[in-house]
Amino acid sequence: MSTPLNIPCPHCSALNRVPAERIGEQPTCGRCKLALFDGHPVELTATNFDAITGRGDLPVLVDFWAPWCGPCVGFAPVFVQAARQFEPRLRLAKLDTEAEQQLAQRFNIRSIPTLILFRHGREIARQSSALNATQLQQFIEAALVQA
Numbered sequence: 001m002s003t004p005l006n007i008p009c010p011h012c013s014a015l016n017r018v019p020a021e022r023i024g025e026q027p028t029c030g031r032c033k034l035a036l037f038d039g040h041p042v043e044l045t046a047t048n049f050d051a052i053t054g055r056g057d058l059p060v061l062v063d064f065w066a067p068w069c070g071p072c073v074g075f076a077p078v079f080v081q082a083a084r085q086f087e088p089r090l091r092l093a094k095l096d097t098e099a100e101q102q103l104a105q106r107f108n109i110r111s112i113p114t115l116i117l118f119r120h121g122r123e124i125a126r127q128s129s130a131l132n133a134t135q136l137q138q139f140i141e142a143a144l145v146q147a
Contacts, residue, residue: 054121075130
């Protein structure tokens with residue numbers, strides 16, 4: 001039996017303990033009963049950012065984007081596909097820098113899209129610019145080695 005992983009719920013931010021060997025079995029939140037992984041990036045706000053990126057045991061890849069940014073909008077389907085591919089190995093999340101300007105400032109976001117991989121709330125890797133699916137996969141694989 002392996003050590004349980006702490007997984008924040010993407011819906012209610014409750015911390016769930018999931019046995020590592022059962023993480024691929026579609027676990028649900030003990031509080032809200034919704035799926036912990038649904039193959040879509042989590043929408044981050046000031047309310048849930050620290051809970052999702054800092055409290056869990058999984059790395060979290062955050063896409064800092066804006067709705068007016070053409071490259072961001074074009075990159076969105078690639079990022080969604082990566083969520084389907086990499087969950088539950090890591091969590092993917094999106095943060096709208098227009099709606100959450102203080103968080104964008106906190107992480108010194110100067111260009112978008114910017115990807116930041118967090119592990120226990122600490123920045124592990126950063127990439128600015130939209131990527132194609134192959135480039136994103138390469139970035140994730142290289143960053144996970146550091147995580």
